[in-house]
Amino acid sequence: xxxxxxxxGRPIIAVTGLGVVSSLGExxxxxxxxxAAGESGIHRIDRFGIEGLRTxxxxxxxxxxxxxxxxxxxxxxxxxxxxxxxxxxxxxDETDFPGPLxxxxxxxxxxxxxxxxxxxxxxxxGEQGYSGLLKxxxxxxxxxxxxxxxxxxxxxxxxxKFGTKGLPVSLSTACASGATAVxxxxxAIRRGEASSALCxxxxxxxxxxxxxxxxxxxxxxxxxxxxxxxxxxxxxxxxGFVMAEGAGALVLESLESAMERGANVLAxxxxxxxxxxxxxxxxxxxxxxPVIAAVNRALDDAGVGFADINYINAHGTSTPENDRMxxxxxKEVFGERIHETPISSNKSMIGHTLTAAGAIEAVFSVLTLQxxxxxxxxxxxxxxxxIPLDVVPHKAREAAVxxxxxxxxxxxxxxxCLVFSNEIPx
Amino acid sequence: MKDKHPVWVTxxxxxxxxxxxxxxxxxxxxGGKPTNVDTSSFAPYPIHALPETDWAxxxxxxxxxxxxxxxxxGTYAAGLALEDAGAKGNEDLCGVMDMIVAAGxxxxxxxxxxxxxxxxxxxxxxxxxxxERLSNDLRPTLFLAQLSNLLAGNISIVxxxxxxxxxxxxxxxxxxxxxxxxxxxxxxxxSDIVLVGGGYNAAREDxxxxxxxxxxxxxxxxxxxxxxxxxxxxxxxxxxxxxxxxSAEHARKRGAKPYAELKDVAGTHGPRGEGRLAKRLSDALxxxxxxxxxxxxxxxxxxxxxxxxxxxxxxxxxxxxxxxAFGSVFGHGVEAQFPLGIALAxxxxxxxxxxxxxxxxxxxxxxxxxxxxxxxxxxxxxxGLGHVVAVKDEETAG
Numbered sequence: 001x002x003x004x005x006x007x008x009g010r011p012i013i014a015v016t017g018l019g020v021v022s023s024l025g026e027x028x029x030x031x032x033x034x035x036a037a038g039e040s041g042i043h044r045i046d047r048f049g050i051e052g053l054r055t056x057x058x059x060x061x062x063x064x065x066x067x068x069x070x071x072x073x074x075x076x077x078x079x080x081x082x083x084x085x086x087x088x089x090x091x092x093d094e095t096d097f098p099g100p101l102x103x104x105x106x107x108x109x110x111x112x113x114x115x116x117x118x119x120x121x122x123x124x125x126g127e128q129g130y131s132g133l134l135k136x137x138x139x140x141x142x143x144x145x146x147x148x149x150x151x152x153x154x155x156x157x158x159x160x161k162f163g164t165k166g167l168p169v170s171l172s173t174a175c176a177s178g179a180t181a182v183x184x185x186x187x188a189i190r191r192g193e194a195s196s197a198l199c200x201x202x203x204x205x206x207x208x209x210x211x212x213x214x215x216x217x218x219x220x221x222x223x224x225x226x227x228x229x230x231x232x233x234x235x236x237x238x239x240g241f242v243m244a245e246g247a248g249a250l251v252l253e254s255l256e257s258a259m260e261r262g263a264n265v266l267a268x269x270x271x272x273x274x275x276x277x278x279x280x281x282x283x284x285x286x287x288x289x290p291v292i293a294a295v296n297r298a299l300d301d302a303g304v305g306f307a308d309i310n311y312i313n314a315h316g317t318s319t320p321e322n323d324r325m326x327x328x329x330x331k332e333v334f335g336e337r338i339h340e341t342p343i344s345s346n347k348s349m350i351g352h353t354l355t356a357a358g359a360i361e362a363v364f365s366v367l368t369l370q371x372x373x374x375x376x377x378x379x380x381x382x383x384x385x386x387i388p389l390d391v392v393p394h395k396a397r398e399a400a401v402x403x404x405x406x407x408x409x410x411x412x413x414x415x416x417c418l419v420f421s422n423e424i425p426x
Numbered sequence: 427m428k429d430k431h432p433v434w435v436t437x438x439x440x441x442x443x444x445x446x447x448x449x450x451x452x453x454x455x456x457g458g459k460p461t462n463v464d465t466s467s468f469a470p471y472p473i474h475a476l477p478e479t480d481w482a483x484x485x486x487x488x489x490x491x492x493x494x495x496x497x498x499x500g501t502y503a504a505g506l507a508l509e510d511a512g513a514k515g516n517e518d519l520c521g522v523m524d525m526i527v528a529a530g531x532x533x534x535x536x537x538x539x540x541x542x543x544x545x546x547x548x549x550x551x552x553x554x555x556x557x558e559r560l561s562n563d564l565r566p567t568l569f570l571a572q573l574s575n576l577l578a579g580n581i582s583i584v585x586x587x588x589x590x591x592x593x594x595x596x597x598x599x600x601x602x603x604x605x606x607x608x609x610x611x612x613x614x615x616x617s618d619i620v621l622v623g624g625g626y627n628a629a630r631e632d633x634x635x636x637x638x639x640x641x642x643x644x645x646x647x648x649x650x651x652x653x654x655x656x657x658x659x660x661x662x663x664x665x666x667x668x669x670x671x672x673s674a675e676h677a678r679k680r681g682a683k684p685y686a687e688l689k690d691v692a693g694t695h696g697p698r699g700e701g702r703l704a705k706r707l708s709d710a711l712x713x714x715x716x717x718x719x720x721x722x723x724x725x726x727x728x729x730x731x732x733x734x735x736x737x738x739x740x741x742x743x744x745x746x747x748x749x750x751a752f753g754s755v756f757g758h759g760v761e762a763q764f765p766l767g768i769a770l771a772x773x774x775x776x777x778x779x780x781x782x783x784x785x786x787x788x789x790x791x792x793x794x795x796x797x798x799x800x801x802x803x804x805x806x807x808x809x810g811l812g813h814v815v816a817v818k819d820e821e822t823a824g
Contacts (some may be wrong), residue, residue: 013603156695167694167695216566
């Protein structure tokens, strides 16, 4: 029994399935191949007209088959694909998943296409605005639209398809959501409530309004000319992130359950840490203390020291503030050692997948362990002298990696960190 | 593992159509009637509206400017809960306090939306028009008042609760998951103290539109929940419902007095047809050890199928029990509804008495009160069941 418990006496958490979709492609083989080759999935937006927009590029996923396009429909399709892949790899019955679902999903809103369609129905009545929309709503049946716009709809459909147990949790911790989904799964298994959990992060919400909102907050890059070169984490000339879409899924199990059913254990999750920030709605505390605390809590929870971390999967958004703050905070924890610890940003290639980012980067962290290869930070042509990190520039690198720290930070003072390891007790 | 750490409710923060605080809400339960039901502003939809609220007692003017009403309501109620638990302003305690918020999305700018829709009627290039209007007309910071996790973000900023911050989404189920997860983390020793709850602004045409698309709103004349057979659905209620929950040992150590113990919480989910909802509710109850003479606080919405099934379930599981649909007094608060139910149960348990019927369909309470069963059956999906019991005096001794 004791080989299945960690040093704190808790069940050890195994990862037995991974799935991912990003602008680089569908599935982990395609994603890893292109990620390790340093390819970018960022391109000109052609989902909607870009006339007059300050930012005209994104890492949208345009290859999913949708009956009627919408952000919730795409978010579901992405999550479905990643979860199917992960469960299939785990060898668990794809229609009778034995544990709960934790889903990081973007908030849902009625879209302009829906407002325009409803508005059209009452146009001849001289109605306008929301009283008109309400009148149109009263006049007909709109069950499909209603279901589409429910916040729990994506989780509802996933839980029905995969047969997950209990009340699924849909969550948002902004750009840390994917990591929080994993953390909730870890906690449920540690409590002994479940022996497995399906943790998914998805985001298919690149719409005009979403893009404009981030643009108005000056969060996005305006390097529109060469889309593949726009995301430049840790570079001196970085000027914002690139919005992107995708999904990541992980099947977590207690190591005991995984071993008992002879599953292939891909990695273990040693620990998680989080800490909220009360400084500002979009900016981090200037002293970095919440990020420092989140990293320290993750290391403590994992029972490892900073010297045991061989690689960091950075949040690395390519905004001036995030990358500087991430460096200074890590330096507080790692000291001089941070300059020798390789750290790279997947977002240089796939952009910032927002709600999904933490889950996708968790998948890539496990793939890093499995392949003993560090994915690069591309577009690192002009290093920022204030951030003297080994960002694994341009090209992937073979390396002996035992423990990976994955960072996720978000608006609203959200900070979550995960520690993955390939030290799997025999 | 489940009962390793008893989970106490040590703080309650309520803001609703009946005002604020435990006394006002207990009085509302005793009165059994709604107040501030606004039938004209959003006709034909009645809503339970907030009275005048002195926001400045919880939120600075500067922070108020950064928020939309749904965030103000939640942040205000969270402050009340912290105050009630003796935690407000205690930076050390708030700095380790975990937080789970159940939230939807924030208010839209209806003026901008209306302008865009009007222009779209005649625009040659809708995309170009949309890009131009949104880029020029949206307030940059409005996004931060709309993001689901920014209620929690505002609570961190205003009240310095920063141990952790998680936001659950998904209508009524979000409130159930929030209470369930907070309970499980404390019971399992993963957390000592949690601020948990939700806020809801009913005075929103964008929200009314959503629920009207599904045909879930009661129209025109307001009636109590069990009496909406011919006019089914819910009347939305503005409310903030937050609780401070903590392990008994943590509460004793800091000298915090409990309202009640949250003994157990169950959350279920799935398709509802062909008797599946009824079976899920019965199965979940069977796993909870709730005495059949418990009083019942039902979060029933008034939605036809959900409420009919819940009625049958309650009548067969609690044939003699007094049952109260608290939506009749406060309206339906969606994400905040289940946290409100748990808070009201804790209040009743502390007072040691139940309340008179809210309508003729409800039975008088007769037996002494030592156990309350709380339901949160979502109007369309997700079900929550909670069990609240009294904390005996000897348990509170330090």
